[in-house]
Amino acid sequence: MQNAKDTFYVTLQSRLAALNPARTIVVRGVVRPGTLVDENELPTAWVPVDAFRLQWTGFQVNRAGQLPLVAMECSIQYATDGNSGNGGMDRGRLLAAMDAELASALGAEPHTVPKMNYAAAGAGVAPTAMGTNVFWADPVFGAATAVDERLERTTIVQVFAYQEAGEL
Amino acid sequence: MSDLVSATGAAVRAADVLLRAMGGRTVMLRMPAPAVPTDVTEQLGIATPTFQDLPLEPVVYRKARATVAEGKAAKWELLVSATVVENLVGSLSYASASVLFAAAYGVLSGDELLEIESATGEQVFGQPYVYRLVLRAPLEHMV
Numbered sequence: 546m547q548n549a550k551d552t553f554y555v556t557l558q559s560r561l562a563a564l565n566p567a568r569t570i571v572v573r574g575v576v577r578p579g580t581l582v583d584e585n586e587l588p589t590a591w592v593p594v595d596a597f598r599l600q601w602t603g604f605q606v607n608r609a610g611q612l613p614l615v616a617m618e619c620s621i622q623y624a625t626d627g628n629s630g631n632g633g634m635d636r637g638r639l640l641a642a643m644d645a646e647l648a649s650a651l652g653a654e655p656h657t658v659p660k661m662n663y664a665a666a667g668a669g670v671a672p673t674a675m676g677t678n679v680f681w682a683d684p685v686f687g688a689a690t691a692v693d694e695r696l697e698r699t700t701i702v703q704v705f706a707y708q709e710a711g712e713l
Numbered sequence: 714m715s716d717l718v719s720a721t722g723a724a725v726r727a728a729d730v731l732l733r734a735m736g737g738r739t740v741m742l743r744m745p746a747p748a749v750p751t752d753v754t755e756q757l758g759i760a761t762p763t764f765q766d767l768p769l770e771p772v773v774y775r776k777a778r779a780t781v782a783e784g785k786a787a788k789w790e791l792l793v794s795a796t797v798v799e800n801l802v803g804s805l806s807y808a809s810a811s812v813l814f815a816a817a818y819g820v821l822s823g824d825e826l827l828e829i830e831s832a833t834g835e836q837v838f839g840q841p842y843v844y845r846l847v848l849r850a851p852l853e854h855m856v
Binding site: 554558573574575576577582584585586587588589590663664666667668 | 745746748749750752753756828830
């Protein structure tokens with residue numbers, strides 16, 4: 546399950562970064578592509594805007610087949626306050642741009658990638674490919690909500706993977 | 714101009730004296746080490762950063778008791794000397810105090826690590842003389 550989550554995140558991050566390399570965030574002094582997984586970062590009350598935040602919210606296991614099929618729900622939250630130089634009047638356009646980037650990244654073919662194991666990976670050490678794939682359904686975009694000057698949306702995508710023998 | 718500078722300095726010194734007179738104590742600001750740019754394992758929660766504890770002194774809790782609401786974690790307000798904050802911002806090369814507090818993992822008070830919910834600077838002539846941190850107790854201590 547964890548390998549599937551890691552693989553999906555890395556895939557989505559690289560696809561979004563390729564679509565818009567200018568969308569970045571600063572995390573602990575380092576500029577990164579503007580995608581992160583909440584549960585992998587330090588807990589903080591600060592909500593990054595103009596970036597995609599992944600949360601793993603649902604989980605089901607179907608044991609009918611030869612390998613257990615794991616279905617996970619990934620909630621992707623993103624928000625924007627608009628550009629302060631424009632008085633925030635462009636926040637609708639900026640949210641639409643993020644909608645388009647996410648739809649394009651998740652909609653691009655293929656909807657599947659080989660599952661990777663990142664446990665032994667590191668600087669200069671590549672992850673190891675596993676025997677099955679991670680695949681996902683079309684995203685479901687939620688309604689945009691406005692909280693003060695902030696415009697935000699949550700998109701849900703179902704991610705599937707087979708649980709291989711010995712895998713956590 | 715010299716009046717402005719002296720007035721700002723006086724406010725900072727007065728705040729420091731008041732914080733010490735009110736029983737100013739020391740807490741530690743827990744800072745994570747900078748991220749490793751090319752290490753994807755940090756983004757996946759596999760590798761974790763090291764932490765550095767930096768002293769904040771003098772500081773005073775605004776109220777002796779925490780603000781407690783049913784079903785929510787206790788909250789504290791901590792007043793921090795602007796002198797020590799400006800020194801940390803300068804020595805650690807942060808752009809501003811808000812960036813410093815946003816990067817911090819929390820405040821270690823005694824043996825309890827409190828999360829920073831917000832940080833605001835009280836100002837005179839545009840210069841902060843004291844910082845107010847709203848701190849949240851760990852959820853495991855919630856009643």
